[in-house]
Amino acid sequence: SQAQPTRRGALIVVEGLDRAGKSSQCEMLRDSLWQKGSPVKYIRFPDRTTPIGKLIDSYLRGSSHQDDHSIHLLFSANRWEVAKSIEDEIASGTTVIVDRYSYSGVVYSAAKANPTLSLEWAWQPEIGLPRPDICLFLSISPEEAAKRGGFGVERYENEPMQTRVRQLFSTVFERQEDVSIIDAGRSITEVALQIQATVSDCIEHMDATAPLRKLE
Ligand code: ADP
Ligand code: FDM
Ligand code: MG
Secondary structure (H helix, E strand, C coil), rough: CCCCCCCCCCCCEEEEECCCCCCHHHHHHHHHHHCCCCCCCECCCCCCCCHHHHHHHHHHCCCCCCCHHHHHHHHHHHHHHHHHHHHHHHHHHCCCEEEECHHEEEHHCCCCCCCCCCCCHHHHHHCCCCCEEEEEEEEEEEHHHHHHCCCCCCCCCCCHHHHHHHHHHHHHHHHHHHHHEECCCCCHHHHHHHHHHHHHHHHHHHHCCCCCCCCC
16 A cells, blocks of 8 residues: 655644733643644744843843844844754644744834834845744734733833734734634633634645745
8 A cells, every 4th residue: 555645734823912812822722732633842932042042032121232123133043043943843744833923023023113124124034934824813902911911021011012013913914824813802712712623724724745835
């Protein structure tokens, strides 16, 4: 009998504002896929553990200053440094769940309203990175997010920045294919069930014998 072609894993990105429930939902999705017997891995950006990630962490905590363009490129480099390992995992059949990705990358940088840092400029270093099979955008109102606790101490956790980030996420996701908007203002369980259904549908319908695509 002929060997079955290897089914690759899926690349699933979870995006949204602070406190939309991304990290909670990524963990629940990982556990639910694992229970169904799918090999699965959960990673997050920024990955603060690498040398580049340590520079980013110090910037976000306010312990260091960086030029807007320079920090933008470091966030992108922090994705490039694991791009190959993501591709390898996926090729070997593991589904990879990613907590924030290039969309946060362009939106937070462009929200600074620096005249030489447009969305278009910000997207360039993302071109060629692994392209998600699906991006789940956890949508939440500022009022609902506020009920989940006040702002933390990190650099972007303030109202004016979050308002611009919200507007830019809408702009970016209007243009993007393979996006599913999830109403993240409901209970944790309701959100988790909708995410599971959306992801199952995506995995069922994707061509798992074709290689992972690239951002363009
Ligand atoms: P994010 O990673 O998007 O910042 P988290 O998953 O860390 O969000 O959740 C932020 C806070 O909100 C946590 O205290 C979490 O327990 C809570 N939370 C997450 N999802 C919900 C939900 N659907 N309803 C109410 N609280 C939630
Ligand atoms: N962020 C995250 C960026 O500005 N660029 C990026 O490329 C990424 C991945 O870093 F304020 C911002 C978004 C957020 C912060 O917060 C990381 P969490 O709590 O670790 O997700
Ligand atoms: Mg989080």
